[in-house]
Amino acid sequence: MSSEVALDFHSGVSSLHDTHHSHDEHHHHETFISKYVFSMDHKMIAKQFLITGMFWAVLGGFMSVLFRLQLGYPDSTFPWLEDILGKWAKGGHITPEAYYALVTTHGTVLVFFVLTAGLSGTFANFLIPLQVGARDMASPFMNMLSFWFFFTAGIVMLSSIFVETGPFSGGWTAYPPLSALGDASPGSKTGMDLWIVSMALFVVSSLLGGLNYIATVLNMRTKGMSMTRLPLTIWALFFTAVLGVLSFPVLFSGFILLIFDRNFGTSFYLSDIFVNGAGALPNEGGSAILYQHLFWFLGHPEVYIILLPAMGMVSEILSTNARKPIFGYMAMIGSMFAIAILAFLVWAHHMFVTGLNPFLGSIFVLLTLLIAVPSAIKVFNWLTTLWRGNIRFTPAMLFAIGFVSLFISGGLTGIWLGNSALDIHLHDTYFVIAHFHIVMGVASMFGMFAGIYHWFPKMYGRFLNNTLGYVHFWITIAGAYLIFWPMHYEGLAGMPRRYYDYSIWESFKQFSDLNRFISTVAMIVFATQILFLANFFYSIFKGRKLRTANPWGSNTLEWTTPIKPGHGNWPGEIPEVYRWAYDYGKDGTDFISQTTPVGADESVH
Amino acid sequence: MTMYLVIAVVILFFVVIFQIAKASEYVAVLKGEKNSKLQSNKINGFLMVVFLVLGLIGVWYCNELLFPKTLFRFGSASVQGEKVDSMLWVTIAVTGSVFIATQILLFWFAYKYQEKPGKKVFYFPHNTNLELLWTVVPAIVLTVLVVIGLRNWFSFTSEAPKDAMVIEVTGKQFGWIFRYPGADNQLGKKYYKNIDNASNSLGLVWDDKMSQDDIVTEQTVYIVKDKPCKFIIGSRDVIHDVGLSQFRMKMDAVPGIPTTMWFTPKYTTKEMQERTGNPNFAYEISCDQMCGNGHYSMKGIIQVVTQSEYDEWMAKQKPYYYTAFPDKEPSNSKPSVDSTKKVVVFKEISNTQKSNSKI
Ligand code: HEM
Ligand SMILES: [Cu+2]
Numbered sequence: 029m030s031s032e033v034a035l036d037f038h039s040g041v042s043s044l045h046d047t048h049h050s051h052d053e054h055h056h057h058e059t060f061i062s063k064y065v066f067s068m069d070h071k072m073i074a075k076q077f078l079i080t081g082m083f084w085a086v087l088g089g090f091m092s093v094l095f096r097l098q099l100g101y102p103d104s105t106f107p108w109l110e111d112i113l114g115k116w117a118k119g120g121h122i123t124p125e126a127y128y129a130l131v132t133t134h135g136t137v138l139v140f141f142v143l144t145a146g147l148s149g150t151f152a153n154f155l156i157p158l159q160v161g162a163r164d165m166a167s168p169f170m171n172m173l174s175f176w177f178f179f180t181a182g183i184v185m186l187s188s189i190f191v192e193t194g195p196f197s198g199g200w201t202a203y204p205p206l207s208a209l210g211d212a213s214p215g216s217k218t219g220m221d222l223w224i225v226s227m228a229l230f231v232v233s234s235l236l237g238g239l240n241y242i243a244t245v246l247n248m249r250t251k252g253m254s255m256t257r258l259p260l261t262i263w264a265l266f267f268t269a270v271l272g273v274l275s276f277p278v279l280f281s282g283f284i285l286l287i288f289d290r291n292f293g294t295s296f297y298l299s300d301i302f303v304n305g306a307g308a309l310p311n312e313g314g315s316a317i318l319y320q321h322l323f324w325f326l327g328h329p330e331v332y333i334i335l336l337p338a339m340g341m342v343s344e345i346l347s348t349n350a351r352k353p354i355f356g357y358m359a360m361i362g363s364m365f366a367i368a369i370l371a372f373l374v375w376a377h378h379m380f381v382t383g384l385n386p387f388l389g390s391i392f393v394l395l396t397l398l399i400a401v402p403s404a405i406k407v408f409n410w411l412t413t414l415w416r417g418n419i420r421f422t423p424a425m426l427f428a429i430g431f432v433s434l435f436i437s438g439g440l441t442g443i444w445l446g447n448s449a450l451d452i453h454l455h456d457t458y459f460v461i462a463h464f465h466i467v468m469g470v471a472s473m474f475g476m477f478a479g480i481y482h483w484f485p486k487m488y489g490r491f492l493n494n495t496l497g498y499v500h501f502w503i504t505i506a507g508a509y510l511i512f513w514p515m516h517y518e519g520l521a522g523m524p525r526r527y528y529d530y531s532i533w534e535s536f537k538q539f540s541d542l543n544r545f546i547s548t549v550a551m552i553v554f555a556t557q558i559l560f561l562a563n564f565f566y567s568i569f570k571g572r573k574l575r576t577a578n579p580w581g582s583n584t585l586e587w588t589t590p591i592k593p594g595h596g597n598w599p600g601e602i603p604e605v606y607r608w609a610y611d612y613g614k615d616g617t618d619f620i621s622q623t624t625p626v627g628a629d630e631s632v633h
Numbered sequence: 634m635t636m637y638l639v640i641a642v643v644i645l646f647f648v649v650i651f652q653i654a655k656a657s658e659y660v661a662v663l664k665g666e667k668n669s670k671l672q673s674n675k676i677n678g679f680l681m682v683v684f685l686v687l688g689l690i691g692v693w694y695c696n697e698l699l700f701p702k703t704l705f706r707f708g709s710a711s712v713q714g715e716k717v718d719s720m721l722w723v724t725i726a727v728t729g730s731v732f733i734a735t736q737i738l739l740f741w742f743a744y745k746y747q748e749k750p751g752k753k754v755f756y757f758p759h760n761t762n763l764e765l766l767w768t769v770v771p772a773i774v775l776t777v778l779v780v781i782g783l784r785n786w787f788s789f790t791s792e793a794p795k796d797a798m799v800i801e802v803t804g805k806q807f808g809w810i811f812r813y814p815g816a817d818n819q820l821g822k823k824y825y826k827n828i829d830n831a832s833n834s835l836g837l838v839w840d841d842k843m844s845q846d847d848i849v850t851e852q853t854v855y856i857v858k859d860k861p862c863k864f865i866i867g868s869r870d871v872i873h874d875v876g877l878s879q880f881r882m883k884m885d886a887v888p889g890i891p892t893t894m895w896f897t898p899k900y901t902t903k904e905m906q907e908r909t910g911n912p913n914f915a916y917e918i919s920c921d922q923m924c925g926n927g928h929y930s931m932k933g934i935i936q937v938v939t940q941s942e943y944d945e946w947m948a949k950q951k952p953y954y955y956t957a958f959p960d961k962e963p964s965n966s967k968p969s970v971d972s973t974k975k976v977v978v979f980k981e982i983s984n985t986q987k988s989n990s991k992i
């Protein structure tokens with residue numbers, strides 16, 4: 029382990045120059061455009077997804093700081109807010125319009141742009157070819173399109189921030205009639221048109237990416253790489269892609285109907301509506317609830333689209349750094365399979381209080397709580413993986429452990445919410461906010477951080493700074509719990525989500541101190557993420573250089589490529605695979621790469 | 634000015650951390666990579682236990698601090714809600730013990746099995762019995778929770794008792810409209826195209842005799858202690874939600890699709906003011922579904938009163954029909970009685986009105 033580490037005393041300029049040269053030697057035909065912009069190399073596309081995702085994470089995160097400012101300090105004014113937000117913060121006080129626009133954009137951007145595109149887009153692209161032993165994706169061209177559709181979706185979303193009537197402000201779930209009627213909310217005017225267009229482009233991007241990931245995993249595995257020898261990362265990314273391909277079209281159909289209702293006078297979602305200022309609408313016979321079914325048929329799988337890649341990477345990282353095989357490999361695949369199936373059968377648990385037929389509701393209670401079983405299996409398997417290991421606390425490992433902790437905390441509250449009779453009380457309160465931020469938001473972020481710390485050396489041939497990684501981890505995990513844990517209590521008091529101001533409510537105003545505390549911690553945690561970004565961009569150019577190809581002593585194929593693999597990944601033949609990915613500590617050997625043939629005297633398990 | 638100062642301090646702080654982190658990397662190389670790795674491993678392992686201990690203390694402390702601010706100190710204010718509360722305690726007991734056990738295992742394992750030079754790990758790829766164990770046990774526990782939950786769910790969503798009072802609740806941007814069936818105990822027909830904010834806020838069909846005695850109020854609704862109360866819930870524009878946290882009830886208000894909810898209040902508003910020691914206590918209806926920019930201020934009030942107080946109040950209400958057609962009102966033909974002399978039995982919740990008129 030000690031030999032690969034040495035400091036890079038080169039200046040940034042010269043090392044940048046070096047890398048450039050070495051690449052030019054291999055690929056004389058590449059121009060700047062074809063290498064960095066319209067790249068068809070999956071590794072470059074992965075980096076494009078990652079850095080675009082980071083941009084959105086910063087923007088979306090900053091939005092949460094702004095609206096937390098309102099929640100934490102409803103009576104204070106901040107003149108600088110007017111400087112940056114203009115009429116949306118007249119007199120230094122965020123308006124309700126701006127507050128709701130910020131909350132909505134924050135939710136949409138983090139769920140879709142950061143934790144879907146930024147997470148799957150980055151790691152599916154980066155890891156699938158490298159870990160299954162392929163030179164690139166099945167269709168590099170579709171892969172490139174997938175990124176540019178995502179990028180365009182982002183541009184459209186960004187442009188909606190600047191329209192006169194403001195961006196969409198009806199919540200990331202965009203329930204009609206609110207989202208269908210410009211007269212009901214200014215955000216549902218042009219802002220909503222742009223929101224739908226952006227999301228439609230995003231769906232296209234996801235489908236292009238997803239089909240490609242599935243095709244690659246199924247068809248392009250190297251010799252010997254049977255499905256049951258795949259690392260769990262690949263299994264997770266595979267199930268993620270399947271979920272996306274099956275559920276995004278349903279969301280898309282929901283959006284199409286919404287576009288029709290908005291622009292062409294149909295009544296899919298509209299009925300019996302009188303809007304103040306606009307009078308009675310002609311629409312009759314539609315069902316606003318129909319949209320919710322279509323939305324959540326994607327929406328629930330979506331939360332697993334976000335979570336599964338993190339689960340896969342965490343499994344890989346825990347095993348590698350515990351120097352022990354993942355416990356229950358087949359059970360891990362089985363539970364992911366169960367989750368993938370059940371993810372399609374629980375959507376109506378978001379709709380228990382919409383007037384849903386009680387019998388139907390009871391079926392969804394049963395199926396929802398069933399999904400806790402595979403979740404429990406995964407947790408216990410991770411715990412057993414740590415047991416009697418020899419744990420190295422790399423920053424990636426810390427984030428992986430943090431992920432498990434958060435997944436437990438947030439998963440358990442799912443059991444409360446899934447039980448409809450309890451959900452009646454908790455639905456649409458801060459309890460739900462706490463639940464899904466812990467289990468999905470923060471946990472998947474942790475999975476993403478773990479992935480970045482772990483595979484950064486493979487991406488850039490350099491290490492991230494460890495000390496900064498440790499600081500980043502400890503502040504973030506403490507902060508995440510300090511922010512979201514107390515929110516459970518607000519929810520238990522019935523405090524509704526999506527409120528701009530609680531001070532007029534006798535039932536909820538007792539939490540004003542707590543809200544201030546939460547907002548303060550949120551700002552500190554946000555600032556800490558900037559520290560991470562500084563580490564990231566600094567290390568791309570000036571990080572400690574890798575000296576060996578396999579810095580973590582890992583079994584998987586990506587570490588058999590050169591330190592800086594070119595287009596095509598392996599300079600010679602693609603290696604053949606002889607075993608699963610988790611032979612750590614077998615027969616007293618620290619690790620046995622997947623490319624090592626099974627020895628004659630090796631024990632079987 | 635202070636703003637820039639704060640930013641400057643933060644940036645300075647960052648630069649310092651960054652420099653220290655960079656320096657530590659150089660030091661690591663000088664000291665030998667192996668030693669410094671072991672050292673940072675020890676520190677992080679130790680922090681794992683610290684985090685566990687502080688975390689568990691924090692959970693306890695948070696509970697001390699915040700539990701009194703939740704609703705559970707005074708129990709549910711409805712008969713049905715008692716079941717929600719008891720279910721909640723069972724669920725807390727189950728998930729709470731799993732939470733504590735697994736978090737302890739996680740951080741304790743991380744600490745205990747941190748890297749030690751020369752240690753041999755236990756090659757343990759799978760064990761069918763263990764895996765069966767943690768499939769079956771959670772499945773059984775969850776089944777128990779499902780059974781408890783569904784029993785309650787079916788009782789909450791069952792038909793309201795025959796003697797329940799029936800009130801229609803309609804959400805609009807941004808307030809609540811209530812309709813009582815009047816003397817005939819029947820809610821008359823309505824049609825949304827008849828809506829007219831000035832004289833017919835619900836679009837009642839006046840040709841329907843049953844509509845003519847219906848009583849319509851806004852913002853505040855009166856219901857009777859110990860008497861089951863059924864709400865028929867609808868919306869005039871977008872989706873809203875009738876959130877009654879003290880009663881542990883909640884139901885969406887959807888345009889075009891009526892929903893229902895029923896519960897039995899246990900305490901009058903006055904009794905709750907005494908029980909909570911808060912003279913401003915009110916049963917607030919919070920809108921729990923994002924409905925536009927005034928969502929946060931969409932407040933209604935439920936006044937729970939005794940039967941006699943209710944009757945007294947009801948006697949003073951006049952059908953909405955007469956608001957639309959003042960000339961039809963019988964009393965209008967005679968000189969009107971001075972109504973201002975009547976005793977004001979119910980305190981108006983004036984700040985509700987204020988907050989709602991702001992929007
Ligand atoms: C043990 C497993 C889980 C169960 C039983 C469960 C159950 C539920 C239920 C019933 C709700 C609806 C609550 C309400 O709106 O009243 C909910 C909300 C939510 N859950 Fe979970 N959940 C589980 C795990 C997860 C996981 C793993 C994720 C994400 C990766 C997740 C993400 C979400 C999100 C995003 C919402 C809120 C959506 C919104 O209304 O904006 N949940 N969960
Ligand atoms: Cu869900």
Ligand SMILES: [Cu+2]
Pocket residue numbers: 872873874920921922923924925927928929931
């Ligand atoms: Cu509302």
